[in-house]
Amino acid sequence: MGRPPSCEKFGIKKGPWTPEEDIILVSYIQEHGPGNWRSVPTNTGLMRCSKSCRLRWTNYLRPGIKRGNFTDHEEKMIIHLQALLGNRWAAIASYLPQRTDNDIKNYWNTHLKRKHNKLQNGGNDDQEGHSFASSQSQSKGQWERRLQTDIKMAKQALSEALSLHKPITNTTFPETKPSISHIDTTTITSTYPTKQPNNASSYASSYENISKLLENWMMKFPISFRNNNMVPTGSSSSKGANSITNQCSPDLAFDSLLSFNSSSQSIVEYSDNNMKINMPCLFQDQRKTNMENHHVPLTMIENWLFDDGAVQCNEDLMNISQEESTEGLF
DNA sequence: AATGTCTTCAACCGCGTTGGT
DNA sequence: GACCAACGCGGTTGAAGACAT
Numbered sequence: 001m002g003r004p005p006s007c008e009k010f011g012i013k014k015g016p017w018t019p020e021e022d023i024i025l026v027s028y029i030q031e032h033g034p035g036n037w038r039s040v041p042t043n044t045g046l047m048r049c050s051k052s053c054r055l056r057w058t059n060y061l062r063p064g065i066k067r068g069n070f071t072d073h074e075e076k077m078i079i080h081l082q083a084l085l086g087n088r089w090a091a092i093a094s095y096l097p098q099r100t101d102n103d104i105k106n107y108w109n110t111h112l113k114r115k116h117n118k119l120q121n122g123g124n125d126d127q128e129g130h131s132f133a134s135s136q137s138q139s140k141g142q143w144e145r146r147l148q149t150d151i152k153m154a155k156q157a158l159s160e161a162l163s164l165h166k167p168i169t170n171t172t173f174p175e176t177k178p179s180i181s182h183i184d185t186t187t188i189t190s191t192y193p194t195k196q197p198n199n200a201s202s203y204a205s206s207y208e209n210i211s212k213l214l215e216n217w218m219m220k221f222p223i224s225f226r227n228n229n230m231v232p233t234g235s236s237s238s239k240g241a242n243s244i245t246n247q248c249s250p251d252l253a254f255d256s257l258l259s260f261n262s263s264s265q266s267i268v269e270y271s272d273n274n275m276k277i278n279m280p281c282l283f284q285d286q287r288k289t290n291m292e293n294h295h296v297p298l299t300m301i302e303n304w305l306f307d308d309g310a311v312q313c314n315e316d317l318m319n320i321s322q323e324e325s326t327e328g329l330f
Numbered sequence: 331a332a333t334g335t336c337t338t339c340a341a342c343c344g345c346g347t348t349g350g351t
Numbered sequence: 352g353a354c355c356a357a358c359g360c361g362g363t364t365g366a367a368g369a370c371a372t
Binding site: 333339346349351 | 356357370
Binding site for chain 1: 338
């Protein structure tokens, strides 16, 4: 047994969040910024544990989260990143900045795992989707050959998925979240829930409040802060892929974000359990813009993908992949 | 229409990691 | 170096909607 759960205290509320709670949380974050989650329940009066508040924010309330159906492009990326990285959802999510790790994990478990298994095993669902799963029974030589093949396939597919003429996710700055600061509120449309139709009006007003709060907040906080993982104080995590990929000035990155041509904005769906809203997506072609305008260095993976001559980079990645993948085996 | 089963996904839980003292 | 609190991650659960019978 580890540490006792932080939510065992008497009076701590569990279960789905209400719009009212959302508003309280967003208002607080608007004022103080995300982070220092410990103090959130105390200062807001929310009967939630700090963990729950953080989760609600990161998985749901945070601006720029895309909800709804995954595109083919996203699906491809997930499949091949999963093959490359395994179930490291946070690392995978860093390459799909509009999606949360939870979303990707859910999507993998409910859609892609089965699909992938079928493709790989000709319909035998009992085997794990991860191509390394059966490796324990293979000789090391066999396993290495298989790994090389997997990496090659992943490279090919990722290259395809990341190609510049397609809609691109922000792979260069995985921690940079889309800003809603440029949202023209007239473009915001609400789609009302099928569930709890009786509450439609209350949810609508709740959502309007939340979106206004977020909008004001994005206006209020300076660019440098917003881009700093949106955490002004305290938190300092730099694990996994995030630590590899953030290679250029955050301000520069954010500037390019802001210079993005609004005419090509797509719509991002923002939703709560019972309300949905469409927001302009500022990410489309952002990476391309970044690269063209500021010569932003490609990430290690992209270098690897786009430059076959990048032998050193290639080797580094292969080493990383092999080391990580063999950790549990030898 | 009623009931049972399946699917989805938000939220929770436990544990590992990090950073401060 | 040990300890502790906070944070972050991945696995799992369970409520609710969708679908089948």
